Amino acid sequence: MCLNEKNYRGVNFCLRCGNKMKLFEDEEGKIRSRCTKCGWTYYKNPIPASACVILNEKDQIVVIKRKIEPQIGSWALPSGYIEINQTPAQCAIDEMEEETNLQGEIVKNLGYFSEFSPLYEKVISFGFLMKIIGGQLQAGDDAAEARFVGFDELPEIAFPSHRKFIEKVRKELE
Ligand SMILES: [Zn+2]
Numbered sequence: 001m002c003l004n005e006k007n008y009r010g011v012n013f014c015l016r017c018g019n020k021m022k023l024f025e026d027e028e029g030k031i032r033s034r035c036t037k038c039g040w041t042y043y044k045n046p047i048p049a050s051a052c053v054i055l056n057e058k059d060q061i062v063v064i065k066r067k068i069e070p071q072i073g074s075w076a077l078p079s080g081y082i083e084i085n086q087t088p089a090q091c092a093i094d095e096m097e098e099e100t101n102l103q104g105e106i107v108k109n110l111g112y113f114s115e116f117s118p119l120y121e122k123v124i125s126f127g128f129l130m131k132i133i134g135g136q137l138q139a140g141d142d143a144a145e146a147r148f149v150g151f152d153e154l155p156e157i158a159f160p161s162h163r164k165f166i167e168k169v170r171k172e173l174e
Pocket of ligand 1 (some may be wrong): 014015018019151
């Protein structure tokens, strides 16, 4: 799949020096956007995120009602974008605590799933099955509500990646 000018819509000025960006074709024939003054290149990459399937001893999982975009007001797994100083696993542990007030530990990696994002064009979500090791469930700053639900009483889940991770855990429990 080739990159084209549409991938760089809105990329007009250099983040490093503020001068104009211009499209060019690199040695591999890929379209890139580069600063006309300092040469800094903007690479268009998917944004990485981590999502948590938090399972309790009753085989219920935590869903949260989103308080921020994208999909504000919809139900989803606790999740967030990976910061530069976090691994995907550390991001899952931190997001779990921030959004649910529960301390967690990773049981297993559920793989990854890449999907469209209205904000960033493409997001890669890493899924983690999490075990609760402390805390009481309570909606954190990024969540309007947080609750435990059984697999047969799940609300509609906003993101295809989250649905995939939930389905994987559900199948493994059967
Ligand atoms: Zn520049």
